[in-house]
Amino acid sequence: MGADLAVPVFEPWTxxxxxxxxxxxxxxKRFGDFTAIDDLTIDIFECEFFALLGPSGCGKTTMMRMxxxxxxxxxxxxxxxxxxxxxxxxxxxxxxMMFQSYALFPHLSIWENIAFGLKREGMPRAEIAARVEEMxxxxxxxxxxxxxxxxxxxxxxxxxxLARSLAKAPKLLLLxxxxxxxxxxxxxxxxxxxxxxxxxxxxTFVIVTHDQEEAMTVASRVxxxxxxxxxxxxxxxxxxEAPNSSYVADFIGDVNLIQGQAxxxxxxxxxxxxxxGAAPLTIKSPNAISDGQTAHLAIRPEKVTISxxxxxxxxxxxxxxxxxxxxxxxxxxxxxxxxxxxxxxxxTANTRRISRRAYTWEDTVWLSWxxxxxxxxxx
Amino acid sequence: MKRLSAFNVVSLTLGFAFLYIPMLILILFSxxxxxxxxxxxxxxxxxxxxxxxxxxxLQAAWVxxxxxxxxSSIATVLGTMAAYVMVRSGRFLGRTLFSxxxxxxxxMPEVITGLSLLLLFIGIGLDRGVLTIVLAxxxxxxxxxxxxxxxxxxxxxxxxxxxxxDLGCSQAQAFRLVTLPIxxxxxxxxxxxxxxxxxxxxxxxxxTTGPAATTLPIKIFSAVRLGVSPExxxxxxxxxxxxxxxxxxxxxxxxxxxxxxxREEQEAVRxx
Numbered sequence: 001m002g003a004d005l006a007v008p009v010f011e012p013w014t015x016x017x018x019x020x021x022x023x024x025x026x027x028x029k030r031f032g033d034f035t036a037i038d039d040l041t042i043d044i045f046e047c048e049f050f051a052l053l054g055p056s057g058c059g060k061t062t063m064m065r066m067x068x069x070x071x072x073x074x075x076x077x078x079x080x081x082x083x084x085x086x087x088x089x090x091x092x093x094x095x096x097m098m099f100q101s102y103a104l105f106p107h108l109s110i111w112e113n114i115a116f117g118l119k120r121e122g123m124p125r126a127e128i129a130a131r132v133e134e135m136x137x138x139x140x141x142x143x144x145x146x147x148x149x150x151x152x153x154x155x156x157x158x159x160x161x162l163a164r165s166l167a168k169a170p171k172l173l174l175l176x177x178x179x180x181x182x183x184x185x186x187x188x189x190x191x192x193x194x195x196x197x198x199x200x201x202x203x204t205f206v207i208v209t210h211d212q213e214e215a216m217t218v219a220s221r222v223x224x225x226x227x228x229x230x231x232x233x234x235x236x237x238x239x240x241e242a243p244n245s246s247y248v249a250d251f252i253g254d255v256n257l258i259q260g261q262a263x264x265x266x267x268x269x270x271x272x273x274x275x276x277g278a279a280p281l282t283i284k285s286p287n288a289i290s291d292g293q294t295a296h297l298a299i300r301p302e303k304v305t306i307s308x309x310x311x312x313x314x315x316x317x318x319x320x321x322x323x324x325x326x327x328x329x330x331x332x333x334x335x336x337x338x339x340x341x342x343x344x345x346x347x348t349a350n351t352r353r354i355s356r357r358a359y360t361w362e363d364t365v366w367l368s369w370x371x372x373x374x375x376x377x378x379x
Numbered sequence: 380m381k382r383l384s385a386f387n388v389v390s391l392t393l394g395f396a397f398l399y400i401p402m403l404i405l406i407l408f409s410x411x412x413x414x415x416x417x418x419x420x421x422x423x424x425x426x427x428x429x430x431x432x433x434x435x436x437l438q439a440a441w442v443x444x445x446x447x448x449x450x451s452s453i454a455t456v457l458g459t460m461a462a463y464v465m466v467r468s469g470r471f472l473g474r475t476l477f478s479x480x481x482x483x484x485x486x487m488p489e490v491i492t493g494l495s496l497l498l499l500f501i502g503i504g505l506d507r508g509v510l511t512i513v514l515a516x517x518x519x520x521x522x523x524x525x526x527x528x529x530x531x532x533x534x535x536x537x538x539x540x541x542x543x544x545d546l547g548c549s550q551a552q553a554f555r556l557v558t559l560p561i562x563x564x565x566x567x568x569x570x571x572x573x574x575x576x577x578x579x580x581x582x583x584x585x586x587t588t589g590p591a592a593t594t595l596p597i598k599i600f601s602a603v604r605l606g607v608s609p610e611x612x613x614x615x616x617x618x619x620x621x622x623x624x625x626x627x628x629x630x631x632x633x634x635x636x637x638x639x640x641x642r643e644e645q646e647a648v649r650x651x
Contacts, residue, residue: 068541068545069544069545070541070544089544089549090541090544090545091544091545091546091547091548091549092547095545096545096546097541097542097545099538099541099542100538101536101538103536103538103539103541103542105539105542105543105557105561106561107560107561116543116546116556117546117547120546120547120548120552121547164542164546165545165546168546168547
């Protein structure tokens with residue numbers, strides 16, 4: 001019965017027949033001596049919600065500006081629907097952009113802002129009116145149509161910017177840190193709104209963000225960038241569960257990184273010799289690592305179990321002392337210091353009242369995790 | 380409001396007296412009954428009436444206004460273009476030299492500007508008249524426009540223009556539909572400034588004028604050499620009025636735009 005209910009999974013990147021909407025082919029962008037984008041090759045498919053994630057200055061905004069047409073690649077080619085877009089000026093690309101500052105025209109009303117692009121297209125008046133009304137409905141702004149941008153709130157302005165960039169029904173919508181100016185609660189609501197709108201309109205979205213939670217929430221795939229290079233492109237789950245490097249593991253979420261020398265002990269199974277005198281750690285990891293190579297075990301704090309008594313039958317067990325407790329209400333993160341001086345973080349859900357907790361600061365506790373709990377990353 | 384000390388009151392009075400007593404006397408005597416400029420014999424507006432009969436004066440006034448309107452309009456277009464290039468093109472080779480050259484006429488002595496223009500017009504064989512004064516006034520007033528407009532453009536959000544491009548505007552359309560409406564107050568106050576400068580210029584106009592075109596300042600200056608008549612006082616009073624209105628409205632336009640911008644920014648901050 002389970003098989004009958006299976007929803008077709010949206011994964012065009014696994015289908016060799018699928019034609020990407022956007023292709024970056026060996027694109028390099030230099031500003032003088034500074035290399036903003038370094039030999040970048042990436043495919044983005046239709047209807048994807050693609051996130052470019054990285055620290056500021058990693059080149060993600062430059063990539064977006066090249067798609068919009070405000071920058072030209074120094075080397076390499078960018079294809080949109082199979083067509084090289086280098087010679088196409090920004091006003092003739094089927095691409096629209098939502099600016100970080102929103103860039104709403106202050107001298108025009110909300111209605112006129114949304115109609116702006118349609119008027120340039122030479123669309124008949126009646127059609128413009130219908131389309132603008134549709135956009136106002138989609139973004140729930142009907143009441144504010146006659147107002148000027150300075151007469152509405154930040155969240156509303158953000159929706160106007162979205163409506164304006166969607167009005168022309170672009171093949172590709174670029175969002176440059178679209179939620180950066182909103183407070184946390186509004187940002188979370190808007191993320192879901194964005195996903196909803198993306199699904200309704202079927203537009204391909206490329207979002208630039210430095211907020212990993214935002215990227216994980218909205219995106220179908222995430223590209224983690226650093227210094228003009230793409231480090232990993234994968235689904236949010238793969239990025240989190242199977243990072244391909246310690247940079248990605250460290251950048252996304254919280255992680256324990258344990259360095260050591262790996263030796264293969266079976267198929268995909270390795271022993272990590274991490275400290276003189278300590279028992280080697282057992283890891284099942286798909287990444288091929290040669291014997292004796294230095295590697296990092298990356299394991300998420302929530303995959304480390306903490307207990308007062310020594311657990312039976314766990315693959316990896318270490319003992320330590322509780323150094324610090326970060327209490328988040330629903331979760332607590334325990335910083336546990338091992339006799340070797342290493343600190344390992346373990347996270348648990350607070351299913352019991354805090355007064356019923358079996359261990360606290362300075363208590364000796366046991367940490368354990370399974371062989372498949374973490375991944376082994378070669379340096 | 381803070382009360383001023385006796386010292387401040389005295390220095391303020393002296394300062395303003397120094398600045399404005401000559402003008403007040405001029406205005407006062409324009410309403411004098413007597414033909415003698417220095418003897419008061421009763422209130423009258425008859426000199427204003429006589430002025431309206433003076434063909435030569437009216438002719439000069441017409442030339443002046445024509446020159447001021449045309450030259451300030453050309454100067455506004457050129458000055459705005461120069462400001463746009465300076466602010467927008469970022470760094471390029473010779474930028475400092477270029478911007479220095481735009482602003483140099485601000486500090487150039489008028490005599491030198493006038494003389495060099497005169498030599499140019501003689502050199503290229505251009506007959507001196509209304510056209511040459513217009514060209515000369517455009518030359519020196521465009522840098523003022525450029526200063527006013529570029530200070531507004533410096534705070535203009537570049538992404539507005541990119542958004543316009545992104546939504547289908549050509550570069551020229553983006554300027555016309557988005558940039559220009561937003562910077563319009565600065566352009567208008569630049570125009571008013573250029574207009575006022577052209578209106579009361581004597582030195583450059585007298586260098587570049589010919590027998591066919593006499594502007595009001597030239598006319599007044601030459602008339603005064605034959606003796607001051609109350610008619611001239613009346614005319615000068617009208618000019619003071621026009622210049623005052625011009626300067627005040629230019630500053631009001633830019634101030635109101637500034638206040639509006641500030642308020643909008645504050646509202647934006649509060650709204651987010």
